[in-house]
Amino acid sequence: MVExxxxxxxxxxxxxxxxxxxxxxxGLVREGALTEHGRSVRYEIEAETNRLARPAFxxxxxxxxxxxxxxxxxxxxxxx
Numbered sequence: 001m002v003e004x005x006x007x008x009x010x011x012x013x014x015x016x017x018x019x020x021x022x023x024x025x026x027g028l029v030r031e032g033a034l035t036e037h038g039r040s041v042r043y044e045i046e047a048e049t050n051r052l053a054r055p056a057f058x059x060x061x062x063x064x065x066x067x068x069x070x071x072x073x074x075x076x077x078x079x080x
């Protein structure tokens with residue numbers, strides 16, 4: 001599902017033509033963009049990843065929340 005990341009961000013995926021074709025076959029992508037179903041699947045993946053990762057951050061006590069905020073902002077900071 002890494003191939004969904006550029007589409008999730010509204011970017012054009014490059015070098016993943018076979019994967020994009022597979023995602024189109026499954027109804028996740030249409031005309032180079034995520035379908036409603038594709039966005040839903042990506043959201044579910046993100047939510048499940050966050051749920052599974054949360055216990056690791058819970059041990060950080062109250063500072064864990066701040067750490068998560070900073071961590072989530074990191075990809076956008078790198079892109080800029």
